[in-house]
Amino acid sequence: MKKRILALVMTALMVLSLAACGSNTKQTSNDTASTKGGKDVITVGFSQVGAESDWRTANTESMKSTFSEANGYELIFDDAQQKQENQIAAIRNFIQQEVDYIVLAPVTETGWDTVLKEAKDAGIPVIIVDRMVDVSDDSLYTAWVGSNFELEGKKSAAWLDAYLKAAGKDKDEVNIVDIQGTIGASAQIGRTKGLEDAVAAHSNWKLLSKTSGEFTQAKGQEVMESMLKQFGDKIDVVYCENDNEAFGAIDAIEAAGYKVGLDGDMIVMSFDCTKAGLTDTLSGKISQNTECNPLHGPRVEEIIKSLESGQTVDKKKYVDEVIFSFDDSVKSLSIDGTDYPVTKLTQEILDKRAY
Ligand code: GZL
Secondary structure: OHHHHHHHHHHHHHHHHHHHHHHHOOOOOOOOOEEEOOEEEEEEEEEEOOOOOHHHHHHHHHHHHHOOOOOOEEEEEEEOOOOHHHHHHHHHHHHHOOOOEEEEOOOOOOOOHHHHHHHHHOOOOEEEEOOOOOOOOHHHOOEEEEOOHHHHHHHHHHHHHHHHHHOOOOOOOEEEEEEEOOOOOHHHHHHHHHHHHHHHHOOOEEEEEEEEOOOOHHHHHHHHHHHHHHHHHHOOEEEEOOHHHHHHHHHHHHHOOOOEOOOOOEEEEEEEOOHHHHHHHHHOOOOEEEEOOOOOHHHHHHHHHHHHOOOOOOOEEEOOOOEEEOOOOOOEEEEOOEEEEEEEOOHHHHHHOOO
């Protein structure tokens, strides 16, 4: 009798597990969400550049806190340690796992056509965040959201022009060094172009050197040490393409016995406006900081929700960004017919910053 009951129980369990198994598989091709414990769960594969900077940490945090289990997502996160081959492998892994969406923060712009074609052939929408991809067919990605990096570079160079004018130094020879970001990254391309175009437009500005600091503090310090050996106190302006490079450059400059700041030996400029970067901007070690907003999680979620409800989405969407400075000698910039306010940083503003 016991055996019979056991057999009945086993049969019932088998039937139930087969039914449950069927509900956990991907639904029909025209649905993307799968279910977990009876709830619709959207699986997102996110290939992140790495963890090279404070900005990147904030960007990762924004994505992880948005695509949480509590919010109805399963996030598969991969840190590529700034290597494109790792990102390509991660995307292939996401395809294998039949994720519903792939989000890519590309380390550099080129080299994505093949793997994005594989994602397209697998019917998985790809959303690009932060830096841009340079592909032969833009149907290989569904949407991009990020910063206008060339505008960031223009803002920074325009602030330097306006500051020098306000300080009565616009006729002086200005010697600049550029600690660039990762070569080939959209942020580096745009920020470098913004500076180089301004140097070309000012006969008294000279770009002494441009070298990649790879967006890291360690490399930024190393590059600055080399530039100081080569040019010493000839350097007037240090244009750092992110905060972490600025931290390294400031360490190198102070270790060499120079003072940073508007009243010092060298003016240090930066990008990102992270809390740590703005802390140095408030103290005057960084004289001007151009924001690059990393909080892409909610923006990507908005795109996914639109796609889930069958709506079309913008192919490209820029985020709005501000400019901070240590002093108030420059209050606004006019770039390509648009005015951009420059905000003198205060402790109150810094305390309210989200990242
Ligand atoms: C900019 C982003 C850059 C940041 C750096 O959107 O790609 O990469 O400016 C980060 O801090 O490493």
